[in-house]
Each structure stands twice: as C-alpha cells, then as structure tokens.
Amino acid sequence: MKWEDMKNRKRELGYSNAQLSELSGVPLGTLNKILSGDTKAPRYATLQAIEKALFPEKRNEAPPRQAADAGRISEGKATYGKGPTESMTIHDKKDVTLSCVDCGTQNCLFQNSTYPDFCLSTHLDQDLLAEAMKEYEKPEIKKIALSAAEVEADNYCKMTRIEETIEFAKKIGAKKIGVATCAGLVKESRMVVRILRKRGFEPISIACKCGTQKKVDIGAPERCEAVGVYMCNPILQAKYLNSQHTDLNILVGLCVGHDSMFYKYADAPVTTLIAKDRVLGHNPVAALYQAEQYYHRLLDD
Numbered sequence: 004m005k006w007e008d009m010k011n012r013k014r015e016l017g018y019s020n021a022q023l024s025e026l027s028g029v030p031l032g033t034l035n036k037i038l039s040g041d042t043k044a045p046r047y048a049t050l051q052a053i054e055k056a057l058f059p060e061k062r063n064e065a066p067p068r069q070a071a072d073a074g075r076i077s078e079g080k081a082t083y084g085k086g087p088t089e090s091m092t093i094h095d096k097k098d099v100t101l102s103c104v105d106c107g108t109q110n111c112l113f114q115n116s117t118y119p120d121f122c123l124s125t126h127l128d129q130d131l132l133a134e135a136m137k138e139y140e141k142p143e144i145k146k147i148a149l150s151a152a153e154v155e156a157d158n159y160c161k162m163t164r165i166e167e168t169i170e171f172a173k174k175i176g177a178k179k180i181g182v183a184t185c186a187g188l189v190k191e192s193r194m195v196v197r198i199l200r201k202r203g204f205e206p207i208s209i210a211c212k213c214g215t216q217k218k219v220d221i222g223a224p225e226r227c228e229a230v231g232v233y234m235c236n237p238i239l240q241a242k243y244l245n246s247q248h249t250d251l252n253i254l255v256g257l258c259v260g261h262d263s264m265f266y267k268y269a270d271a272p273v274t275t276l277i278a279k280d281r282v283l284g285h286n287p288v289a290a291l292y293q294a295e296q297y298y299h300r301l302l303d304d
C-alpha cells in the first residue's frame with residue numbers, strides 16, 4: 004500500500020499521531036519521524052503495523068495468534084472509547100453512511116482532538132438536539148435521567164448489574180417491580196425476585212408462555228413448533244404488568260424480537276438484566292470479542 008494512501012486514511016479517520024501510535028503499537032517518536040518525513044525508509048514491520056491500525060480488515064490476514072491479539076486490542080479500545088472499530092472496514096464501500104462507530108477521535112467525549120468530516124456533533128440538527136434536551140425537563144424523565152447518572156457515578160466498576168438495578172429502582176422510588184421472564188430462565192428470575200424481596204421491593208413476575216397460546220394461531224409456520232408449541236407472549240407480559248401498575252420492569256432473557264415487543268408495550272420504564280444468548284450463556288458480547296477468530300463467519304462475505 005502507498006504511504007500516501009495511509010496518510011489519507013489517517014486524515015479521513017481523524018486520528019492524531021498519538022492515537023495512531025497507540026493503535027498500531029508503533030512508538031510515538033518513531034511515528035512522528037515517519038510522518039514528518041525524517042525517517043525516509045521505515046521498516047516493513049512498522050509500516051505493516053500502521054497499515055493494520057488504519058485498515059482493520061487487514062487483520063484478517065494475520066496468523067491466528069496475531070489475529071487474536073488484534074481482536075483483544077480492538078475490544079480494549081472500544082471499551083475505553085478511544086480506538087477504531089471493525090465497522091471501519093465499511094469505509095471501502097461507497098453506499099454506506101459514516102457515523103459514530105466509524106469515528107477515530109470521539110472528540111465529542113474526549114474534547115482533545117478534531118472532529119472527523121462526517122461528525123454527527125458538528126452536523127447536528129440543532130432543533131433535534133433542543134427537542135431531545137427538552138424531554139429531560141419532564142419530571143418523570145428527569146428523575147430517571149438523574150438517577151441513572153448517579154447510579155453510574157456512585158458505583159462505577161463497583162456494583163454488579165443487579166446491584167445497580169436495585170440502586171436505580173430505589174432512586175426512582177420504585178416499589179412494585181415487574182419481572183418479565185423467559186420461561187427458560189425462571190430459575191434465574193426466582194433469584195431476582197428473592198433478592199428484590201429481601202431489599203423491600205414488591206416484585207411481580209410473569210413468564211413468556213403465560214396464557215398458553217399456540218404459535219401457529221398467530222400465523223407462525225409449523226416448523227416453529229419444533230422448539231415449542233406455545234408462543235412467547237411479550238405483549239401479554241407487558242399488558243399484565245401494566246395492569247399491576249409496576250413502577251419499573253426488569254427484563255430477564257426474553258428472546259430477540261420478543262424483547263422489542265415488550266419494550267413497545269410496557270408502560271413503566273424497562274431495564275434489561277439478562278440479554279438472551281442460548282449459545283453463549285447469555286453473554287452476547289462474546290461473539291463480538293471473537294468475531295475475528297472463532298466467529299469469523301460474522302464478518303465473512
């Protein structure tokens with residue numbers, strides 16, 4: 004690859020020299036000299052490291068051990084919000100809209116760099132921003148927003164999610180808590196309810212199969228019966244918890260799409276405790292961490 008192409012990509016992604024150094028593992032001093040032209044003939048391995056940082060899709064060509072390392076680096080950067088993401092590979096395609104995940108600077112967060120050309124902050128419709136900010140003035144929304152901010156700040160990296168959920172429930176003054184559970188995770192939901200009762204809440208649960216309706220009766224193809232005849236009924240779960248006037252609902256392992264319906268129909272705020280993933284022990288992010296290795300099918304054409 005031409006050095007000029009790499010410089011263009013660096014500019015396009017909005018990386019500073021320090022960011023590129025961090026991402027590529029090339030010492031900043033070395034990188035500065037290369038970029039300023041002081042180093043006329045950089046080592047091949049150095050150029051390769053820079054290229055891989057700028058074109059993450061190239062990591063797929065690395066031998067397994069390196070690919071695994073690259074995956075961890077990518078994950079770490081994403082966690083701390085400083086680095087590129089795999090979606091940068093879409094830069095090579097013409098028909099995509101660049102957005103925050105394609106950003107190399109996250110200057111809206113760090114305020115120490117430049118904004119990329121496509122930055123959503125600098126191109127923001129100010130009316131839309133004002134409209135969003137106005138929502139926080141509504142007392143019920145303000146309570147949720149401030150409670151969420153305090154729970155995060157006061158317990159950052161100290162509390163588990165169930166503990167944070169309890170703190171959040173306390174802060175918004177919730178008493179009656181709905182537990183919308185997958186029938187397959189009733190054991191886990193029992194523990195949730197037990198903990199909530201211990202903490203003085205009034206939990207009320209409803210399982211997804213409640214009402215015992217058949218999938219085929221709403222038009223699902225017969226093959227769907229292979230994993231169970233009766234349908235999950237998230238609309239009923241939401242409506243039942245609405246009828247019980249819950250102050251907060253906790254979602255425990257509803258299936259993809261069933262959770263969407265629950266969010267849509269629930270009156271009270273919903274927080275998700277468990278995101279179902281039958282393959283990964285309800286830890287869906289593992290597939291993303293391993294998308295360059297064991298789950299490369301996710302990125303294959």
Ligand code: SF4
Pocket residue numbers: 102103104106107108109110111112118119121122123124125
């Ligand atoms: S708002 Fe702008 S600076 Fe922030 S992540 Fe999105 S593109 Fe990057």
